[in-house]
Amino acid sequence: MHLEKIKICNFRNYSPSEVELSPRLNILCGKNGQGKTNFLEAIAFLTLGRSFRTRRDEDLIKAGEKEFYLKGKFRSSEEDLILEVGNDLSRVVVKVNGLPYKSKRELFGRVRTVIFTPDDLQIIKGGPEKRREFLDLYLAQAYPDYRQIYLRFYRALYQRNALLKKLREGRRDLNELEVWTNRMVEEGSRVVLYRRQTMEEIGASLNHYHQLMSNEQETLHCLYKGSGSLPDTLDLTAIQEGFWRSLLRRSDDERRRGYTLVGPHRDDLQIQMNQRWELRVYGSQGQQRTAALALKLAMVDLIEKTQGKAPLLLLDDVFSEFDSDRKQELLRLLTVGTQTVISTTELKTTAALAGPLKLFSVASGVISAE
Numbered sequence: 001m002h003l004e005k006i007k008i009c010n011f012r013n014y015s016p017s018e019v020e021l022s023p024r025l026n027i028l029c030g031k032n033g034q035g036k037t038n039f040l041e042a043i044a045f046l047t048l049g050r051s052f053r054t055r056r057d058e059d060l061i062k063a064g065e066k067e068f069y070l071k072g073k074f075r076s077s078e079e080d081l082i083l084e085v086g087n088d089l090s091r092v093v094v095k096v097n098g099l100p101y102k103s104k105r106e107l108f109g110r111v112r113t114v115i116f117t118p119d120d121l122q123i124i125k126g127g128p129e130k131r132r133e134f135l136d137l138y139l140a141q142a143y144p145d146y147r148q149i150y151l152r153f154y155r156a157l158y159q160r161n162a163l164l165k166k167l168r169e170g171r172r173d174l175n176e177l178e179v180w181t182n183r184m185v186e187e188g189s190r191v192v193l194y195r196r197q198t199m200e201e202i203g204a205s206l207n208h209y210h211q212l213m214s215n216e217q218e219t220l221h222c223l224y225k226g227s228g229s230l231p232d233t234l235d236l237t238a239i240q241e242g243f244w245r246s247l248l249r250r251s252d253d254e255r256r257r258g259y260t261l262v263g264p265h266r267d268d269l270q271i272q273m274n275q276r277w278e279l280r281v282y283g284s285q286g287q288q289r290t291a292a293l294a295l296k297l298a299m300v301d302l303i304e305k306t307q308g309k310a311p312l313l314l315l316d317d318v319f320s321e322f323d324s325d326r327k328q329e330l331l332r333l334l335t336v337g338t339q340t341v342i343s344t345t346e347l348k349t350t351a352a353l354a355g356p357l358k359l360f361s362v363a364s365g366v367i368s369a370e
């Protein structure tokens with residue numbers, strides 16, 4: 001599935017405009033602060049139902065205007081798909097092939113999208129929640145089941161935490177807790193199983209991309225680190241048993257603190273370079289960026305494998321901070337496959353790109369094909 005045409009009205013610094021994209025490679029070029037990231041944000045908003053930069057839709061409305069509106073026409077060999085979203089802050093309008101829906105969440109998952117932005121350095125450097133967010137966003141796109149399981153897990157966790165808090169204040173009895181613990185363990189173990197299977201599944205392509213971009217100098221490995229005890233096997237029952245054991249071990253502590261101390265909401269990924277160095281601690285900025293990008297490219301492969309269709313790939317400012325070798329390898333990678341939209345301030349970086357590509361210049365919220 002690729003984005004054929006997008007209409008952007010009063011979104012960020014864009015006045016109403018319509019853009020036709022290449023099904024392969026698209027390059028947005030412009031100086032700082034002109035609207036390159038905004039354009040990628042518009043595509044991401046249409047396909048994910050939210051922005052990667054803000055949770056507040058009012059930030060997205062062009063200053064001085066009352067509403068924004070986006071419309072994307074997507075095409076694959078089997079179907080056409082039209083996604084629309086608008087918000088005037090009193091009402092969100094969402095349409096899929098012309099049919100209205102109530103929530104922006106309905107946009108999610110119809111067109112898969114992998115995004116890389118400079119902020120993704122946080123997947124390596126930031127706290128565990130950044131790595132969980134990364135996993136959850138792409139697993140939900142790779143496995144349609146995952147999103148439901150994950151939401152059910154969080155609902156159970158939320159209820160269980162509320163109950164633990166009341167128990168601490170002596171306002172509830174223990175029987176109620178068991179109901180929510182059961183549900184949390186059941187859904188949470190499935191979340192863990194999906195996540196761990198995925199880390200095994202993408203291991204080889206993750207390392208492959210990182211090695212390619214680092215001239216075979218560095219290997220990259222990513223391990224799933226449970227907050228409780230995890231079995232060596234990828235077996236649901238064994239994961240559930242481990243979850244129960246860890247909860248029992250921490251139950252006094254939980255009661256004292258009033259919230260759940262083990263589970264997928266506290267798990268993490270350990271990202272290692274050359275099988276030894278934890279990248280978060282020892283990696284240089286360029287190595288960390290390479291790893292973050294390799295993680296995203298591995299997700300492209302995963303989604304293509306599970307969905308049978310490659311996702312859109314949005315790469316914001318991907319060339320900055322890479323040395324010339326890494327840039328060259330990255331350029332080679334980009335000339336194959338999936339529809340890609342890249343933003344850059346330096347057009348000469350991309351001069352080596354071969355194959356069908358479409359070039360756009362972006363200046364003061366106006367985008368035009370070269």
Ligand SMILES: Nc1ncnc2c1ncn2[C@@H]1O[C@H](COP(=O)(O)OP(=O)(O)OP(=O)(O)O)[C@@H](O)[C@H]1O
Pocket residue numbers: 011012013030031032033034035036037038039058059060061062063317345362
């Ligand atoms: N709601 C809004 N209304 C009007 N302008 C906005 C709004 N939100 C952001 N902008 C403007 O959009 C511009 C930033 O756009 P964007 O982040 O896309 O830049 P960019 O081309 O990616 O630049 P860089 O190369 O620095 O990353 C800024 O000038 C900012 O003031």
Ligand SMILES: [Mg+2]
Pocket residue numbers: 036037038316317
């Ligand atoms: Mg930008």
